[in-house]
Amino acid sequence: STPLYSSAASDVYKRQVIVNTVSKSTFYESIETFGTALSLKNKNYRIKKDEILNENIIIGKIVEKGEVVFETTDEKIIAPFKGILGKREIAQGVLGTESFILTLDDTTSILLNIKVPEIYLNILKPGLSAEVRSDSFKKKFYGTIESVSSRVDPSTRSVLASIIVENKDLKLIPGMLLDIKIIYDKKEQLGIPENSLLIQGETAFVYKVLEDNTVDKIKVKIGKRNFGKVSIIDGLSLGDKICLLYTSDAADE
Secondary structure, three states: OEEEEEEOOOOEEEEEEEEEOEEEEEEEEEEEEEEEEEEEEEEEEEOOOOOOOOOOOOOEEEOOOOOOOOOOOOEEEEOOOOEEEEEEEEOOOOOOOOEEEEEEEEEEEEEEEEEEEEHOOOOOOOEEEEEEEEEOOOEEEEEEEEEEEEEEEEOOEEEEEOOOOOEEOOOOOOEEEEEEEEEEEEEEEEEHHHHEEEEEEOOOEEEEEEEOOOEEEEEEEEEEOOOOOOEEEEEEOOEEEEEEEEOHHHHHH
């Protein structure tokens, strides 16, 4: 911490504070929604147990494009793309007890079809980035809006958009419910920690460190808030030093 004297106070006093340098940060607006993960490519095979030759099909196995998925008495089934083998759950008796559905999913990328309220129609466009989270993992996944429908659903007043999410480590699997944040109006602006801001009525202030190592209470114009930071539109410059307000001492001026 750095000892400073306050020129903003009626009684000059000495106190220990923490100093922060004004720097540029990324600020943005977002649309939050959710969606169910779908595989980008999918192939289903109906298999009769008495016709299959290789009974050692491993569910969860990654097969390469061109690899034999399974063989029957009539043919060899070749993988049209690289993917993961799965088994679809079906209602008892739909295909009979001697049949099942084998699935091949390409999950290197995940497809999300989402419905967004029509008020965001002027914002939604292909190329916008998206952050995706799952309760199963702590990490973020990143995607891009691939397409936006040309029509609004009159029953829900929403528009359909498709997002492609990178999934190279194959952690996301079809059927997962995912939280989605669509990022727009992204800007690089001056930013300061929210705990360095003093709000009095409708006016925002900070304590700026002057060249003589004193502080002065100055008015600032603020903008967006993201991740504990607030953007500064006017009142500070890049490289200025300000005090972090961890106590109410400095707010008594």
